[in-house]
Amino acid sequence: MGLRSRYWQLVKIDAAGRRQIQEITPAKVFFTDVFPATTINDDIPDSEIHKKLLQLSENVPADRYLLAERCLLCFISWQIEQVCVQLEAKFGTVHGFKYADLLLCVLDDDGKLKPVGNYQSFSRQILQSFDPEKSNLTTWTSTRVKQNHRLNQFLLECGVYLVSDWAILNDTKPKQLQRIFTNFYSLTASEILQAQQLLDSYHAIYRTARLQQRGKERGDNLEQPPKRRGGKCTIPTIYQLQAIATLLQSKTGQNLSSETVMTQLQRLAEQLRRYRIHVRGGSLPAESLDVAGDGYCEGITGYTNTTEVVNDEDEQTEFLQLYRPQFLACLEQALAIVTQKRVEQLQRKKGDKAKKFLLALQLFHCQNLSMTEIAAKVGLRAQDAVTRFLKLKDFRADVRQELLIMLCNSVMELAKNYSHPDSLQTLEGKIKIALNEQINHVIEAAEIQAQTAKSLPTKTSIFNQRLCRYLDDIIN
Secondary structure, eight states: OTGGGGGTEEEEEOTTSOEEEEEOHHHHHHHHHHSOHHHHTTOOOHHHHHHHHHHHTTSSOHHHHHHHHHHHHHHHHHHHHHHHHHHIIIIIHHHTOOHHHHHHHHOOOOOOSSOOTTOOOHHHHHHHHOOTTTOOHHHHHHHHHHHOHHHHHHHHHTTOOOSOHHHHHHTOOHHHHHHHHHHTSOOOHHHHHHHHHHHHHHIIIIIHHHHHHHHHHHHHTTTSOOOSSSOOOOOOOHHHHHHHHHHHHHHHOOOOOHHHHHHHHHHHHHHHHHHHHHHTTOOOOSSOTTSOOHHHHHHHHTOGGGGGGOOSHHHHHHHHHHHHHHHHHHHHHHHHHHHHHHHHHHHTSSSSHHHHHHHHHHHHHHHOOOHHHHHHHHTOSSHHHHHHHHOHHHHHHHHHHHHHHHHHHHHHHHHTTTSOHHHHHHHHHHHHHHHHHHHHHHHHHHHHHHHHTTTSOOOOOHHHHHHHHHHHHHHO
16 A cells, blocks of 8 residues: 555655655545455456546546645655656766755645645646647656756756757757867867768668657558657667668678667767756766766776787877777667567567566666565565565576677777787687676676665665666656
């Protein structure tokens, strides 16, 4: 019954700016009347509860309408808090803020049944703009919170710009890029040309694929109301990266791997992100938003064996600067490949198992819910059923294998620029050993977090950070 209390308990900010839980007794009485205890124990999905409460908020006397609305507003307050917790986990350590700082921007519901005067709280704005035919309330709340002007202004001041790399690249015009790189970064003509060729190739492959997908969706859903313009820009697929690499080769003569293309795209997006933060009045971050906090950097530099491919100290520094984003790019691709393979396997089975798998994966890794709580959310019998369904040990093992293959190829490509050809064969064995150690470190950190996240506060592992980032892209 703990989860059901979200419908009569409100997360709010008191006069001193502290988080507070307010129980609204009339809402509790109303909710338990509409959903008796026997029904509650059956673990009705939130979507069914929302549907019923929305119906009651339209076709009943005013007092019951207000109570149904209040139950939904309480639920929204918990979802708002969850988004703020996720934003702190993703950016807070590097950029120096807590989720409580974000709550001050978005929690302004006073808990009253009727709004006072003409002022509408942010929660009421979310509820009144919600269309159950186009989205679910949890997803819609997350979207609206991330679009909130006050929250985005605060994040900008901390150096965070809440737009994905792929959206930034997608809506940047080549002429804009030329102006930014000339006036803001003072790059050379050849550097600007290289960046433009990369952006043009990205547009030719990625943007074209998005337009084709949108056209197909419109054709398949002629009777459905149109979705919001464009949709979310998700991470490029391995096939798109390979196509971009091929197109770049025809323009520049360079033969680049898909991992290198991913790294270059992320670096380009980061430069554009910094410019956007600057022109919007925010503070520029000292580190890329796509690089994790101290724990990750320690994990990289702690493995000095990786730099044995380079002798000169300055070259070691340069090598690491190139290697770190390669590691992140490979990890993201490995997570995407393994997740997609599992989804494709489940799609061949009956029911909506693929959708449930993605949701369960997100609830466990990104929201730290227990297996029992996840079982209720995805409609499985109990926690052991969720454990068998997710197969997290196998999932991590598959990611590890994909990551090792990608990194070995990627690091060997990098090593060619720093090592004599005669020594590369000898170095390959050393590189594999070093990478094995580092990947083990990342996987072990993910396992530790999986075992302790519910009972002990732990730093979010780089594995979880990148997985959650990927899941945010494909689910929301």
